[in-house]
Structure formats: C-alpha cells, structure tokens
Amino acid sequence: MVLVRILLIVFAVLSTNTQSMADTIAVIGTGRMGAAVGPRFAEAGHTIIYGTRDSSSEKVKVLLERTPGAIAVSQSEAVQAADIVLLALPWFATEEFVKASGPWAGKLVLDMVNASKMGDDGLLEIAVETSAGELIQSWMPDATVVKAFNTVSYHIIADPEIAQNLVTIPLASDSGEAKEKAAALIRSIGMVPFDAGPLRFARALEHMSTLHMVPYLQDRWEDAYEFYFVTGTAPKGATAVRLAK
Numbered sequence: 001m002v003l004v005r006i007l008l009i010v011f012a013v014l015s016t017n018t019q020s021m022a023d024t025i026a027v028i029g030t031g032r033m034g035a036a037v038g039p040r041f042a043e044a045g046h047t048i049i050y051g052t053r054d055s056s057s058e059k060v061k062v063l064l065e066r067t068p069g070a071i072a073v074s075q076s077e078a079v080q081a082a083d084i085v086l087l088a089l090p091w092f093a094t095e096e097f098v099k100a101s102g103p104w105a106g107k108l109v110l111d112m113v114n115a116s117k118m119g120d121d122g123l124l125e126i127a128v129e130t131s132a133g134e135l136i137q138s139w140m141p142d143a144t145v146v147k148a149f150n151t152v153s154y155h156i157i158a159d160p161e162i163a164q165n166l167v168t169i170p171l172a173s174d175s176g177e178a179k180e181k182a183a184a185l186i187r188s189i190g191m192v193p194f195d196a197g198p199l200r201f202a203r204a205l206e207h208m209s210t211l212h213m214v215p216y217l218q219d220r221w222e223d224a225y226e227f228y229f230v231t232g233t234a235p236k237g238a239t240a241v242r243l244a245k
C-alpha cells in the first residue's frame with residue numbers, strides 16, 4: 001500500500017513537471033481555500049498533491065475530478081513529496097500539523113492561515129500577539145515561510161472575474177528569493193503579487209483579513225470587497241521618505 005502511494009506521487013510529479021515553469025505544490029487541507037487554489041494552480045500547469053485527513057472522502061474525490069493530474073495523500077506524505085507547501089488549514093490545527101509533519105528543511109511554505117477568533121462584538125480579532133506567519137516560521141526554522149493569500153476570499157481565487165481580475169496578493173517574508181518565487185506562482189494564476197515587506201508584516205496582513213470580514217459578519221454582503229493596490233502613486237520627484245517630527 002505504501003509502495004503504491006509512493007509510486008502514485010512519483011508518477012504525478014514526473015508526468016506534469018516535464019513542462020517548463022511547472023512546480024509541484026502540496027496543498028494541505030481540502031476545505032474552501034485548498035479546493036479553490038488547487039484547481040487554479042493545476043490549470044496553470046503545476047502538479048497538485050493534496051494533503052488530507054481522508055483521501056477517500058467524497059469531497060476529495062470531487063476535488064480530484066476538478067484538479068487535472070492531482071493526487072490526494074495524507075498531510076505528512078504531501079509535505080514530503082513537494083518543495084512548495086501551501087497551508088490551507090484552520091489555525092487551531094496548524095501547530096500540531098506542523099510539528100507532526102516535518103522535516104521541513106528547505107521547503108517554501110505559503111501560509112494563508114489567519115490566527116483569528118470571534119470577538120465580543122461579533123467581529124474578528126487576532127488570537128495571537130504576533131502573527132500566524134511568524135509562529136509557523138518559528139515552528140519550522142529550516143523552511144521559508146511566505147505569508148500569502150490570507151487577504152483574499154476563496155471564491156475570488158476560484159473565479160477572479162467576480163472581482164474584475166483586480167486582486168492584489170500581498171506577500172510577507174524574510175526571504176526576497178522566496179517572495180519572488182511566490183510572486184511567480186501568483187502571476188501564473190492571473191493575480192497580482194505585492195511585496196509587503198518582511199515576515200513581521202504578516203501581522204498587518206492578518207489584520208487586513210479581519211477588516212476584509214467586516215461586511216460579511218455585519219450581514220452587509222453587498223459591501224463585500226477585495227483588496228487591489230493601485231501602484232505608481234508616489235509624489236513626483238520624491239525619492240526618500242520624510243517622517244513627521
């Protein structure tokens with residue numbers, strides 16, 4: 001059984017990665033986000049290996065039908081089969097998963113997890129003092145974490161035309177090289193990457209997500225929006241920032 005699973009993984013990786021620019025991406029979690037991003041990356045030519053708690057579930061079968069060339073294995077098998085790992089898990093499950101699924105050395109980890117909880121006023125608040133991104137990086141020091149996709153709704157990833165294809169994906173990481181790789185992946189599915197700075201800015205990105213949820217949680221669905229950054233707006237001729245005294 002184990003041998004069959006290993007052969008399946010090797011076959012999936014070899015058969016798709018003969019295309020140029022194609023990557024193998026482990027998508028961990030087959031909920032709303034995993035099921036949105038996996039098919040999009042597969043359509044762009046990447047090989048998807050879903051990591052799921054139950055690869056024989058009806059939900060996963062349907063997802064595999066929608067994801068050309070993909071396979072589904074256990075969460076830790078998926079991590080070990082790919083150099084790029086996309087975390088699409090609930091915050092409460094993330095620490096246990098990370099600690100049980102190494103080794104993580106050398107992997108590029110795209111973290112879309114929001115460490116949020118419901119506040120007393122019915123709106124979200126951040127459940128940690130720093131950010132999910134920084135905590136995840138601390139649990140896998142030999143990997144490189146890039147905060148990505150946490151500010152965009154699952155249904156917009158599945159169909160960016162709903163947002164007129166104007167969707168910015170801010171990225172935060174301490175590695176410029178990892179951000180460039182993440183940016184290329186984001187462009188491959190027609191979205192606009194934005195370098196939002198080092199990983200400590202995952203805090204800001206996770207707060208963007210609490211902001212993003214306000215219209216939904218106040219039942220103002222007609223006000224739902226997506227983030228799109230209009231760039232090229234610096235003052236003419238200015239080349240340095242002057243802080244207020």
Ligand SMILES: NC(=O)c1ccc[n+]([C@@H]2O[C@H](COP(=O)([O-])OP(=O)(O)OC[C@H]3O[C@@H](n4cnc5c(N)ncnc54)[C@H](OP(=O)(O)O)[C@@H]3O)[C@@H](O)[C@H]2O)c1
Nearest residue numbers: 029030031032033052053088089090093113114150153154
């Ligand atoms: N929904 C959005 O629009 C959105 C937008 C931005 C960011 N995010 C963030 O993205 C992450 C995923 O959100 P989602 O909406 O896709 O969540 P979801 O629909 O609840 O899916 C999460 C998936 O994680 C796996 N999972 C659930 N409990 C688990 C456990 N105890 N241990 C291990 N795996 C478990 C399951 O996949 P399997 O059944 O395959 O194991 C589940 O389908 C969250 O951190 C969220 O904050 C969501």
